[in-house]
Amino acid sequence: xxxxxxxxxxxxxxxxxxxxxxxxxxxxxxxxxxxxxxxxxxxxxxxxxxxxxxxxxxxxxxxxxxxxxxxxxxxxxxxxxxxxxxxxxxxxxxxxxxxxxxxxxxxxxxxxxxxxxxxxxxxxxxxxxxxxxxxxxxxxxxxxxxxxxxxxxxxxxxxxxxxxxxxxxxxxxxxxxxxxxxxxxxxxxxxxxxxxxxxxxxxxxxxxxxxxxxxxxxxxxxxxxxxxxxxxxxxxxxxxxxxxxxxxxxxxxxxxxxxxxxxx
Amino acid sequence: xxxxxxxxxxxxxxxxxxxxxxxxxxxxxxxxxxxxxxxxxxxxxxxxxxxxxxxxxxxxxxxxxxxxxxxxxxxxxxxxxxxxxxxxxxxxxxxxxxxxxxxxxxxxxxxxxxxxxxxxxxxxxxxxxxxxxxxxxxxxxxxxxxxxxxxxxxxxxxxxxxxxxxxxxxxxxxxxxxxxxxxxxxxxxxxxxxxxxxxxxxxxxxxxxxxxxxxxxxxxxxxxxxxxxxxxxxxxxxxxxxxxxxxxxxxxxxxxxxxxxxxxxxxxxxxxxxxxxxxxxxxxxxxxxxxxxxxxxxxxxxxxxxxxxxxxxxxxxxxxxxxxxxxxxxxx
Amino acid sequence: xxxxxxxxxxxxxxxxxxxxxxxxxxxxxxxxxxxxxxxxxxxxxxxxxxxxxxxxxxxxxxxxxxxxxxxxxxxxxxxxxxxxxxxxxxxxxx
Numbered sequence: 001x002x003x004x005x006x007x008x009x010x011x012x013x014x015x016x017x018x019x020x021x022x023x024x025x026x027x028x029x030x031x032x033x034x035x036x037x038x039x040x041x042x043x044x045x046x047x048x049x050x051x052x053x054x055x056x057x058x059x060x061x062x063x064x065x066x067x068x069x070x071x072x073x074x075x076x077x078x079x080x081x082x083x084x085x086x087x088x089x090x091x092x093x094x095x096x097x098x099x100x101x102x103x104x105x106x107x108x109x110x111x112x113x114x115x116x117x118x119x120x121x122x123x124x125x126x127x128x129x130x131x132x133x134x135x136x137x138x139x140x141x142x143x144x145x146x147x148x149x150x151x152x153x154x155x156x157x158x159x160x161x162x163x164x165x166x167x168x169x170x171x172x173x174x175x176x177x178x179x180x181x182x183x184x185x186x187x188x189x190x191x192x193x194x195x196x197x198x199x200x201x202x203x204x205x206x207x208x209x210x211x212x213x214x215x216x217x218x219x220x221x222x223x224x225x226x227x228x229x230x231x232x233x234x235x236x237x238x239x240x241x242x243x244x245x246x247x248x249x250x251x252x253x254x255x256x257x258x259x260x261x262x263x264x
Numbered sequence: 265x266x267x268x269x270x271x272x273x274x275x276x277x278x279x280x281x282x283x284x285x286x287x288x289x290x291x292x293x294x295x296x297x298x299x300x301x302x303x304x305x306x307x308x309x310x311x312x313x314x315x316x317x318x319x320x321x322x323x324x325x326x327x328x329x330x331x332x333x334x335x336x337x338x339x340x341x342x343x344x345x346x347x348x349x350x351x352x353x354x355x356x357x358x359x360x361x362x363x364x365x366x367x368x369x370x371x372x373x374x375x376x377x378x379x380x381x382x383x384x385x386x387x388x389x390x391x392x393x394x395x396x397x398x399x400x401x402x403x404x405x406x407x408x409x410x411x412x413x414x415x416x417x418x419x420x421x422x423x424x425x426x427x428x429x430x431x432x433x434x435x436x437x438x439x440x441x442x443x444x445x446x447x448x449x450x451x452x453x454x455x456x457x458x459x460x461x462x463x464x465x466x467x468x469x470x471x472x473x474x475x476x477x478x479x480x481x482x483x484x485x486x487x488x489x490x491x492x493x494x495x496x497x498x499x500x501x502x503x504x505x506x507x508x509x510x511x512x513x514x515x516x517x518x519x520x521x522x523x524x525x526x527x528x529x530x531x532x533x534x535x536x537x538x539x540x541x542x543x544x545x546x547x548x549x550x551x552x553x554x555x556x557x558x559x560x561x562x563x564x565x566x567x568x569x570x571x572x573x574x575x576x577x578x579x580x581x582x583x584x585x586x587x588x589x590x591x592x593x594x595x596x
Numbered sequence: 597x598x599x600x601x602x603x604x605x606x607x608x609x610x611x612x613x614x615x616x617x618x619x620x621x622x623x624x625x626x627x628x629x630x631x632x633x634x635x636x637x638x639x640x641x642x643x644x645x646x647x648x649x650x651x652x653x654x655x656x657x658x659x660x661x662x663x664x665x666x667x668x669x670x671x672x673x674x675x676x677x678x679x680x681x682x683x684x685x686x687x688x689x690x
Contacts, residue, residue: 031340038334038343041350042327043562045570046601047358048622050327052636054351061344068340082339106573152632159580159625160573167576248335255338255396262454264338264396264446302660348640355637362621365603371623372600431620435641578599581625 018194020075021094022201024084025191025237027067028095031085033116034060035248036103045106052152056113059145066138073134086256090245097236098181100245104174107160107167111174114153118214119185120146122207131199154218161222168223175224183232186211191237266322266386266410267315268477269549272485272494274307292493297423300366308492309367312422314383315494316364321378321385323357325559329393330402338396345442346399352439356432363424379564387545390553391471397450397457401464403443405472405510411440412506413476416496425494444513451517458518465514466522470540476503478542507535603652604630606637608644616648624649 037057044050068081098116103109124146127139160167186208188196195201219226235241255264278286285305291298298304327350334350337343361371377383388406393399411433418429450461477499480486489495507526514521525538547553601623607616619638624630630649638644658666674680683690 035335038347041334041347042324042331042354043566045566045573046623047324047354047361048624048633048637049570049573050354051351051358051640052633054347054354055636055640058344058347058351061340061347065340082341085340086338106570148635155628155632156577160576162580162583163576164572164579166572167579170572170576251335254336259454259456262338262457264342264449264453299660301657351640355640358622358637359620362603365621370600371603428620574601575599577625577629578601581629584626 015194015198016074016076018191019198019200020071021191022195023067023071023074024092025094025096027064027071027081027084028093029099029116029120030060030064030067032093032095032245032248033099033113034058034064035252036099036101036109037113039103040106040109049106053109056149056152059142059149063138063142063145066141070134070138082256086253090241090249091239093239093241093245093249094237095241095245096181096184097233097242098178098185100236100242100248101178101181102244104177105170107170108174108177110153110156110160111171111178113149114157114218115178115182115215117146117150117153118211118218119182119207121150121214122210123202123204126202126207130201135200150214154214157218157224158222161219161224171222172224175219175227179227180230181233184234184236187234187237189238266326266413266475267318268386268475269384270311270315270318270485270489270495272307272311272488272492274305274311274492275485275488289491292421292491296421297426298421299423307488308494311489311492312425312494313364313367313369315489316360316367316425317369317374317377317383318385320357320360320364320374321383322389323353323360325378325385325389325563326406327353327357328559328562329389329391329555330399332393333396333399336396337399342446349403349439349442352435355435359428359431360425363422363428366424375567379560379567381551381560384549385559386475387548387553388471388475389559390548390555391467392555394467395460395464397447397460397464398468400443400446400450400461401468403439403441404447404513405443405465405468406475407436407440407443408510409472409475409502409506411436412502412509413497419493419496421493447517447519451519461517462519465519469522473503473506473537473540474542474545474548476500476506478545479539504534507537511535601625604634604649605652605655606630606634607648607650608634608638609646610644611642616646619643621652627651 034057037053037060040053041050041057044053064085065081068084072079072081072084096116098112101108101112121143124139124143128136128143130136130139157171161171162168186204188203188205192201192204196203216226255262276285278289281289284303288298288303288305288308298308330346330350330353334343334347337346361374364374365371374383378385388409393402414429414433414436418426418433420426420429447461447464450457480498480500486495486498490498511521511526523538525536527536528534529536548556551557602625603621604624604627605621606619608619609616622630622633622637624633627649631647634647634649639647670676
């Protein structure tokens, strides 16, 4: 990725802080979901799925490197994407709660992926016309990868929903467990307002209609009942996470924490 | 190797062979490839299924020791590289299972035989990966040893096996390099990192030598497999080649190979070195290695937990087929 | 075991406009998934721009025992190969 270097001092600091925060939301979503997907490597129900899921994890780790790399650049404090990923504690992570939900079984993993992919596709489409060319460039590259993720996860949700009695029951359970973690993807806060005002990113609430129509269509084909309006958890994007994130980070950051400053 | 102690069937002298068997052997001697539906001695078919099955099982069980560190990789780039590598191993397992399937055994049947313990996988994957340096050692030594065996197997007599090996060798060229690259970084790093690298070499050296299987003088099945070009080199040849190749690489890293008897032998043009502990090897093969239970347990769990998923997708495919048939009927 | 995913043969056309080439096999519940699995399994290194999937059972193959009658007759048609004809060097490239 070639990025245009901008003088960080030229950006007003409030705007810069919001921008860095927002970039971490994008990057952390990819990082944590990629981590969860990579947990399946060697343990999937079929070799073909093992390979496909690893491809997705690789895409997400790659996207995370771009977003956190840009966050580091905009921040202008000389940090790298790796330092942002490996040296923040949970409270500084900005991913949505949805992506840190545990894998549980392949059904929950696929449902989580689908609900996220549908949102991811909506936002990347809009980000392609971001006022910041660096954001637009990352989004254009990621969109192609995510289009495939969504095609795959949507299709598997349909097949398993409209599959055997057991696969249907598992997908129903997965939907019920995960749907209450989707609302957070569409709430607007001060960071989002600032990004929208600068034309960098769309307001999350503006993505809801598109997401709804994708999700409704897929659930219908999967013969799964839409959960409707249910209580929604939130907190991830402002750093209030579930207990799960701490364990993810304890694992992910272990070497960087145990051997500070070592080069790997 | 990935296929150790593969029992070979047959072993007939020329006088005992039928004319058909002689003609078959002559084709192999001429360097012709044997293809799936052609006539072949039952022993050839059975030995191949055993060897390719074991090879395939080794690839997918081999995902586990390295998969162990994907979520703990120290940088984003290392994480991606390791994940890509372990994913390749799943692919290689898939290619080999497919090649074995051309001999009239299904992948699910092969899986069942792995899970029930009827078929084995390489002893090396029953050793634990305890530090990040083990990712380096596994890539450098284990993949190094595997490549040494797989390169000649590209010329094996069975067409589908040969073609799978060609694809695998092409893809695997980066695996050993990434391992050595990790070792170089560790050895150029802090004293703690260097110590970790030495420790990894200490633990993986002898298990890597075991990968080639017991000495040829104890290996009763080698001759028939070599005549059939299912096995291309003797165990001792490959082990010697591996040691000779690896010693200078260890030296470059500034690491010590854990063998007091290791020295260059001018006369034979190779290194003298100590034999691994073969008693340990046979215990590991018999299921008593440090990680046998975990490795096989993980494979069985993945398979059992995934049954509903595989069945669910088949159920959907069946429903779709019925729907299409009903539509065709309605259109008529 | 009864519900084993069927086996598919995968053919891929690479970047350079050559014919689809057999690259290997895989398992998938149906054709659509065979194509997707092939994308994930056989194009990890940017190998292709088009995928064909055929159920292995649907492949009709020539019989190995007829190898002689099928293929040997063409051995004697040496005039079909350009090297059969000697063209003098002075004529230049042809």
